[in-house]
Amino acid sequence: MSGEGSERPVEPNTPMVPESSGVDLARVALRAAKEQAKARGAAAQQKKQARRGGGLRSGARADGRDPLPLGAAINRLITERGWETPAAVGGVMGRWPQIVGEDLAKHCLPLRYDDDPDERVLTVQCDSTAWATQLRLLAPRLVARLNEDLGQGTVRLIKVLGPGGPPRRFGPLRAPGSTGPGDTYG
Secondary structure, three states: OOOOOOOOOOOOOOOOOOOOOHHHHHHHHHHHHHHHHHHHHHHHHHHHHHHOOOOOOOOOOOOOOOOOOHHHHHHHHHHHHOOHHHHHHHHHHHOHHHHHOHHHHHHEEEEEEEOOOOOOEEEEEEOOHHHHHHHHHHHHHHHHHHHHHHOOOOOOEEEEEOOOOOOOOOOOOOOOOOOOOOOOOO
């Protein structure tokens, strides 16, 4: 009975986490030392080639001067310039009918995306007030769908614009007391 108090009960659902042993620590240290030596060796090789006057020379092995496939070059450029979010949103604008559905896509067009970190607004224009109202009702679900596709927080708000009026050819002709074109042109 005295042995029961010294043993710790093991929970059946608790995973056992092995502690790092000396062998594991030695493997990690060896791997780090190999990587550092490899980096020093590459730097020494470049210095040696530079002293010979040739700089980097072409050879059988791949180096930084080799041509890249177009897709890889574009992806590298997008990453280096920090254009991931605008490029992803541009892709969404190209896939707009697949995202919102054919009916909504016929009547609502994405115009622009403000990628300012405080804003992150997608502006969409609809061809009638009825479709604008429909899109305003669907906006929370659409924002969730876009963020699921692009990454959380990419789109915070969808700004819905109604139809524009006809082009003004003869100046501001309006009936007395009117407020604008309304929905007669959409």
